[in-house]
Amino acid sequence: MSAVAEELVEIVDGLPADKAREVVDFARFLKQQAGDLEWERIISDARPRPKLNAFVAGALRQGKSEPLDTNEL
Secondary structure, eight states, X not given: OOHHHHHHHHHHHTSXXXXXXXXXXXXXXXXXXXXXXXXXXXXXXXXXXXXXXXXXHHHHHTOXXXXXXXXXX
16 A cells, blocks of 8 residues: 555544545545546547547438337347
């Protein structure tokens, strides 16, 4: 375990349960934001994606589709 993780465990262990839960929730929030930033980087990348473009063009040629009816699965 890293020194940062050990420090965090020590801090959380010293907190009341409700405050410890807040720390965990905040850590999850930060982790999600990091993932969101990675997707933003991927989406804003200007490199050509011919396979993706071909897939999208094919899907658009098929026209509109109906939403999935879970009762028909």
